[in-house]
Amino acid sequence: MYRAAPMTAANRRHAKFTRSRFPPGLRMNIISPQGACVAPQGQGEDWVMTMLQRVMAWIVGAALVTGTALGQSNLATVTGVVTDSAGGAIPGAALEIVNTGTGIDRNVVSDDTGNYTVTNLAPGTYEVRVTHRGFRAWKTTGLVLQVGQQARVDVAMEVGSVTESVTVNASQVTVNTENGTIKGDVIVQAEIQELPLDGRDFTDLAFFVPGVVPRAQGGQGSALNINGARASNTNFYVDGFNNRNARGAAAQVRPNIDAMQEFKMEVSGYSAEYGKFAGGILNMVLKSGTNQTHGTLFHYIRNDKFDARGFFEGDKNKLRRNQFGATVNGPIVKNRTFYLASFEGYTQILENTRLGRTIPDLERAGDFTQSLNFSNARLFLRDPLAPGTCTASSAGGCFPGNIIPQSRIDPVARKLLTYYPRPNRGGPNNYTVTAADEDKWYSFLVKIDHRFSEKDNVAFRYQKRFDRGASPFSGSDLGTFGFTTKNDRSLSGLDWTHM
Missing domain, CATH: 2.170.130.10 (TonB-dependent receptor, plug domain)
Structure with a gap:
């Protein structure tokens, strides 16, 4: 077997491997920047199982050549001790913990001191069943395990026939005494x-x-x-x-x-x-799929047609926002293979009205007689070829009358002026424009869980998100030089839990 060496970057494309035994209880996360799985439809459960095993082997191989990392555990653990009514330890008690959604079970036996531990349990709802010769069967229902939880479930068995049973509500037995995490x-x-x-x-x-x-x-x-x-x-x-x-x-x-x-x-x-x-x-x-198929479908809409106009507003700006998607999960093979598929999309067109300042017609012709500076005082335009200073008290270095001669205006500057819009309103902010920002993204997610045996479980997930955007405004309120964005992101990973 192969054991992945720890890595610091999830999307690194090369990995080192050391050949060793795969120790029981090791959970290996294999992360790759790319990957997808498409399983063909078959005829007959045996054929489906054969193809699923081939697909899982292909996923493992593909992930091994792209990159690996030991991931942080999101699984839960149940631990406890099995005792009799007097508090004495009961070694050799058979414990079965069953995921009520998928039907997947785990079996352990209490040790010589009556203690037991069941690790690597997916978050969900469970039943714990305990049997031992000479004692009534013990069962707890509704045990909800959360991400990363270490729950303690102690079992107190009563003398009696194994055909008799004692059922306990899980809320009465689960206590977290195993770590100091806040x-x-x-x-x-x-x-x-x-x-x-x-x-x-x-x-x-x-x-x-x-x-x-x-x-x-x-x-x-x-x-x-x-x-x-x-x-x-x-x-x-x-x-x-x-x-x-x-x-x-x-x-x-x-x-x-x-x-x-x-x-x-x-x-x-x-x-x-x-x-x-x-x-x-x-x-x-x-989520993981269960033995029952579940699904959701949604579509949320925002539209300016449904909105009221503000008291001080003129025409309403255009707004078209749609957020939609669907999720479905269920069994491929009951009690063995499950799937989750999800899609979500978002599109928005949002108009914005901006105020800015563009070059007035007089200034385009070189006439700055009506121009003001930032203090709303008269602007004195300096002639770079004239000696002297250019101030209110000494105008020897200014253009005469604050007018640039036509012969002094560079032809390239005249061409550049054509890219600036002309004023459409009065005042210092002499230009207003209404333009639309466009934003959209689409996200796809697939997850496959497969149980090879009680000791080996594999879970593969892949998510891809596409972001696209466009805005007419880029550092200026004139709306003349916009920008577009394109950002594709993905996350994929493979869990192999070996007990």
Whole structure:
């Protein structure tokens, strides 16, 4: 087997590998800047499973030649001790923990001291079942595990027949006593989907966490300041993969909120696996498919036709904003292979009215007799070829009458003047223009989860975002020299969990 050496850049295209045994419990994240997977439709479950295994092997191979990095864990852990009613340890108890959404289970046995630990559990809802000869079967339901959580579930078994059972509500047994992390908060799926979000930007929910405030206007980095740290000291993860844009210090990609399971804000006291930044950690977790198919569809519209005109406004400026998308997830093969697919798009045309100053007609002809300086005083135009000074008290160095002779105006300057618009209103700001900014982006996301066996699970995700923009204004309010933007971003990664 191959073990990836740690790397500092998620999108580095070369990696070093060391040949060694793959130790049980190691979770390897393989990150590549590019990648996609298209699986053909087949006939028969055996054929589908064969093709899925080939596709997974192809994904692993493709990822290995592009770049690797050991990612931060977004998975959960359950630990505890199995005892009898008198508090004595019960070794050899059989524990089964089942994800109620996917049906995927994990089995462990308590050790000689009755302790057990189940690691690398995807966030979700679980059942824990415990059996041992001479004791009633024990079960807890509704155990909700969140991103990065280390939950403790202690089991107290009662003497009786294994055909008898004791069921406990999970809220009565889960306690976090395993680390000193000040978790900040976990924003769960219901909060993400139900709370109003302008532009569907989930990072706005981070402001519910104590210690998180908006970044100062005009600052660099993410939109968050956490516990007084700089906005550039915030780090972002998606399923444990580094999602930080090294140039802008903000999130590289933003998943569709309908594709998110939850996200966790860690504001202080987090473990050394994150490191590098003094601010907080925002760890996003994508949904995984379950044995039932689920989907969402949305389209939000803003249009000036629906808006009222302001009391002091003339004509309404044009506004056409559309934000739309869809998400679907479900099984490919029940209890084994699941998918998540999501698309989101955003288009906006927004008119802006600007005031500026262009060159008046008199000045185009060299006549500055009506021109004023920034203090609204008369402007004295200096002749670079004349001796003396050019002031209100001594005008020997000025153009006579503040008029430039036609013979002194350079032909190239005359051509350049044609690129400047003519005035269309009076006053110092003698030009007004209404022009539209255009902004659009499209984001695609796919995730595949596959279970080879109880000891090996693979999850592959890929997201691509295309940003396009155009503005007629670029450092000037005249609208004559605009600019366009083109920015394509992607994040891909492969999880291989081997127990």
